[in-house]
Amino acid sequence: QGSPPARSFELDYEQNCFRKDGAPFRYISGSIHYARVPRPAWRNRLLKMYMSGLSAVQVYVPWNYHEPLPGIYDFSGDRDVEAFLDLTAELGLLVILRPGPYICAEWEMGGLPAWLLWKPDIVLRSSDPAYLAAVDSWLHVLLPKIKPRLYQYGGNIISVQQVENEYGSYYACDYEYLRHLLGSFRTLLGSEVLLFTTDSARAEELHCGTLRGLYATVDFGPGSNVTEAFGAQRLVEPKGPLVNSEYYTGWLDYWGEAHASTSSARVAQGLEDMLQLGASVNMQVVSLYMFHGGTNFAYWSGADFKDQYKPVTTSYDYDAPLSEAGDPTEKLFAIRTVISKFQPLPVGPMPPATPKYAYGWVALQKVSACSNGCTAPAWHYPAALHLFLSLQYADLLDVLDVLCHSGPIQSQFPLTFEAIKQAHGFVLYHTQLPRDLLDPARLGASPHSVCDRGYVMLQKEYQGTLEREGQTTLHVMGREGDTLDVLLENMGRISFGANVSDFKGLLGNLSLDSSPLSNWLIYPLDIDSAVQQGWPHAALPKPSSKGRAGPAFYSGTFETPDITCDTFIKFPGWGKVRQWVHRQGEGEHGDGHSSSPVSIFQGQVWINSFNLGRYWPHRGPQQTLFVPGSVLHTGRPNNITVLELEGAPPTPSLLFLDQPLFNRTLSRSTAAPE
Numbered sequence: 001q002g003s004p005p006a007r008s009f010e011l012d013y014e015q016n017c018f019r020k021d022g023a024p025f026r027y028i029s030g031s032i033h034y035a036r037v038p039r040p041a042w043r044n045r046l047l048k049m050y051m052s053g054l055s056a057v058q059v060y061v062p063w064n065y066h067e068p069l070p071g072i073y074d075f076s077g078d079r080d081v082e083a084f085l086d087l088t089a090e091l092g093l094l095v096i097l098r099p100g101p102y103i104c105a106e107w108e109m110g111g112l113p114a115w116l117l118w119k120p121d122i123v124l125r126s127s128d129p130a131y132l133a134a135v136d137s138w139l140h141v142l143l144p145k146i147k148p149r150l151y152q153y154g155g156n157i158i159s160v161q162q163v164e165n166e167y168g169s170y171y172a173c174d175y176e177y178l179r180h181l182l183g184s185f186r187t188l189l190g191s192e193v194l195l196f197t198t199d200s201a202r203a204e205e206l207h208c209g210t211l212r213g214l215y216a217t218v219d220f221g222p223g224s225n226v227t228e229a230f231g232a233q234r235l236v237e238p239k240g241p242l243v244n245s246e247y248y249t250g251w252l253d254y255w256g257e258a259h260a261s262t263s264s265a266r267v268a269q270g271l272e273d274m275l276q277l278g279a280s281v282n283m284q285v286v287s288l289y290m291f292h293g294g295t296n297f298a299y300w301s302g303a304d305f306k307d308q309y310k311p312v313t314t315s316y317d318y319d320a321p322l323s324e325a326g327d328p329t330e331k332l333f334a335i336r337t338v339i340s341k342f343q344p345l346p347v348g349p350m351p352p353a354t355p356k357y358a359y360g361w362v363a364l365q366k367v368s369a370c371s372n373g374c375t376a377p378a379w380h381y382p383a384a385l386h387l388f389l390s391l392q393y394a395d396l397l398d399v400l401d402v403l404c405h406s407g408p409i410q411s412q413f414p415l416t417f418e419a420i421k422q423a424h425g426f427v428l429y430h431t432q433l434p435r436d437l438l439d440p441a442r443l444g445a446s447p448h449s450v451c452d453r454g455y456v457m458l459q460k461e462y463q464g465t466l467e468r469e470g471q472t473t474l475h476v477m478g479r480e481g482d483t484l485d486v487l488l489e490n491m492g493r494i495s496f497g498a499n500v501s502d503f504k505g506l507l508g509n510l511s512l513d514s515s516p517l518s519n520w521l522i523y524p525l526d527i528d529s530a531v532q533q534g535w536p537h538a539a540l541p542k543p544s545s546k547g548r549a550g551p552a553f554y555s556g557t558f559e560t561p562d563i564t565c566d567t568f569i570k571f572p573g574w575g576k577v578r579q580w581v582h583r584q585g586e587g588e589h590g591d592g593h594s595s596s597p598v599s600i601f602q603g604q605v606w607i608n609s610f611n612l613g614r615y616w617p618h619r620g621p622q623q624t625l626f627v628p629g630s631v632l633h634t635g636r637p638n639n640i641t642v643l644e645l646e647g648a649p650p651t652p653s654l655l656f657l658d659q660p661l662f663n664r665t666l667s668r669s670t671a672a673p674e
Helices: 039-051 081-090 114-118 129-149 175-189 203-209 226-236 264-280 330-340 527-532
Strands: 009-012 017-020 023-025 028-032 056-060 094-098 157-160 196-200 215-219 242-248 284-292 303-305 309-311 360-363 391-395 409-411 426-432 437-444 453-458 461-467 473-478 483-489 494-496 520-524 552-558 567-570 579-584 593-598 603-607 610-615 624-627 638-644 653-657
Touching (some): 039 284, 081 094, 129 157, 129 175, 196 203, 203 215, 226 242, 360 552, 453 473, 461 473
Parallel strands (some): 028 056, 056 094, 094 157, 196 215, 303 494
Antiparallel strands (some): 360 653, 409 520, 453 461, 567 653
């Protein structure tokens, strides 16, 4: 008997198609980001993609998700990319792998690790030797895990796309960098692997984003002229299959803008137009971006820079065929119908939506100290659900010893997050007033030097917020020696724009009436570690006075029925109940005092130490946070920790719903969300 034919996946420039094991092959793929989906849900999402008629999935590998510090790697749990790839193979899906090193994806810093910016003058995405050394080190760890899973070696990865990511849109246009990456991929993966690039269909971007030896593809969404878009690809690839590497099924959301949506009919018609062109002209392939978006848990949401800084919401629902919670939508079935016209669908039913549960209310009321914790009566709901409520409350400034074990860093002037080696989250800057301010003094920052929001407290009293793209001055009064604290929040490093070197924190000094402040104590806060170690639930409660506005922690517990289902947290009334912040020096009648309403609230939520991400319902459009059922407990209390940054209602509470809410924004109405 002869040996079995060699496995191969290659380009056929004569017939303008791909060939898989020698036969012409067209794939329809969809994007899914394992880093945005909890591991217990991987199988469910992939099975739904397979039953939709997809033959392949596109998978990004975010470098910063796996190498949080130089030489420290994490491929465990939700980060186990090998387990994810093996699951795709088990379910019969091929893979188009997109390992970067830069991936964009609206992910924090486009997947590049923040520690690259420890070298302030590094030129990212270029042939800068410092950058290339870090890239090479990472690829020598990642790609050996990938090589055995290539199609040629018995795996299911048919191509590696792309080497870099839409590089034509980046200012550097550094061909030496692209050649270096090409050499690294060839050395570590072999000469047979198919390597791609993808760029928009604009000629100038294809000019800088393509390189001989890398097959050039394009990306475009519904409404584009298909013939013109593929005509642009033909300018750089006269022969070979036509490939739309990112056919946009929806779009991302930015804080403060309306929820993006694209009609199912428009997406389906655009897909059918492309597949029909492929059937009549040559073999053409399509990758649907996104097929399942998922969630930017913790601090992983990125930002775009389009004339201004635009942070991405926690939800990455993307109006995709599979919703943020992984449920089939009308758009999925419309796409499935189109696919069925060109290739057979798998036999069997589409898996249904995952069960959701409206667990009801959890109150986060302030309580007095008690020796064994405090318990409120159970609340009763039509579903006979009992929520056992307890609480602890702490102003952030009172628990710095818990959140910063190493103590503060002393500096004459403010230091950036990167200078103190803080990647994500929050840093507190503390100093004192250098003189009496008997008349209102202007506390200010130079434009774009507060990255990204700074919450200002004077003598522990909240004064207001400074913003990267908003207010940069406040008026304050006080006495020499009064404490001045500014909590800086990183809302996500730029993932797409002119430059991804997005430093965080105070990039310049604050000044009082143009006189720079000095003698700073800088606290890098590690809130997640404290929460993971049981704080504040394991801490003894402290006496609770009437809460001040400004950054504070609220915590509570609740018990579920004997099931744990996906659910969504809403913050009812937090924007409607106005808290009044006492501000000196701003009196309407010249008395030097005034009260100002705080109605724009935002913060971070943890359940059972799992960081669900940022909430900001008054800015919108996202009104709820997705809670995967896999993070909840049965038979024991579930711990909730909320860091509210500007001011919660007098009796804060959370409401668990069985569906998400979108599309309420500050820009649409000055009224607070319901």
